Amino acid sequence: MAVVLIGTLDTKGEELEFAREIIEAHDIDVHLIDVGVMDDPDIEPETSAHDVAEAGGTSLERLREGADRGDAIETMGDGAAAIASRLHDEGVLEGIVGLGGSGNTSIATTAMRALPVGVPKLMVSTMASGDTEPYVGAKDVMMLYSVADIEGLNQLSRRVISNATLAMVGMVANEPDITVSEKPTVAITMFGVTTPCVHAAREYLESKGYETIVFHATGTGGRAMEQLVRQGVVDGVLDVTTTEWADELVGGVLSAGETRLDAAAEMGIPQVVSPGALDMVNFGPRDSVPETFEGRTFHIHNPQVTLMRTTPEENAELGEIIAKKLNASTGPTALILPLGGVSLIDVEGEDFHDPEADSKLFDALREHLDENVELVEVDAAINDEEFATAIAEKLDEYLRATDGGR
Incomplete structure (x- = not known):
């Protein structure tokens, strides 16, 4: 077992060698992956840049001749991801550390995102103080801001790199005592405005012997859930909060992409x-x-979050989209409608109460849903106990009728 250390040896050789020495001083092997394109390194890596380029589908010579930085970063990222995945499958990779600026941050985190959740991943980067979503994605990638550029060793870079590598040493040298549950696992999606429903449904399912994992439906949360479904971690899904599709359709900031609702199906x-x-x-x-949304109905959730009410027309389109997604299901699937409101603020007396918009949503779902999807309508709001119990009971029924109930 080893810590994989990934970086551009043609520009960051001194810094990577310093990191390797710290890790090896704690009796942990290091597998150094070179992703530098421009020059040959002075340090011998375990995996050369030539090997990475070939794993990315080309040759290092072609990348050098092409002199296209964007193409080189993408190719080396793909190659590093393939190699990191192979090393993990072979039982070699126990954790992964990257050091670098924007280029190697892109390459190294591409490799990190290819690894399963739970594998320690730490990126020391000049890009860590800003929008990190492109690097982290929906995986458990840790990012440490380097403060100064990673260019030479000095009192600051030595401390930052030491902190990072010692953190990785601690993670791989101290296996967490986590008991893997043998209970069937249910994934649940939640938002602040659906929390009472999820809380009640989760308690019901756990009382029936299930383990639950709740995902915050913030775009990355939905993508993370879908990834774990595809990895076989999850036995059933209680998709209470499909709000990410509203952001995908209308242009909000919490979209999970157009593949949301595909994995379980x-x-x-x-x-x-x-x-x-x-x-x-x-x-x-x-x-x-x-500015294009001026004149719409807004609700200030907190100083950092502004909510905008969907229109009847948008709700009709959302209903059609979600129905078609569910129609593609190959397993037991139910759509359960809360006729009294779809969130805490979509009930009488609250800012987003709009019976016309809700009716357009429900009518579109009814119209476009195929017979293979069970449709249940509950005369209650989404956060009423009656609705929470109904959705939890239905999933329990499905799981007990399949291997998912164990």
């Missing part, structure tokens, strides 16, 4: 879905909302 695992929080599109602070 394709994997054939039981799923129970509701239109939770489809009454809203998410933005940052109020002054960050695009």
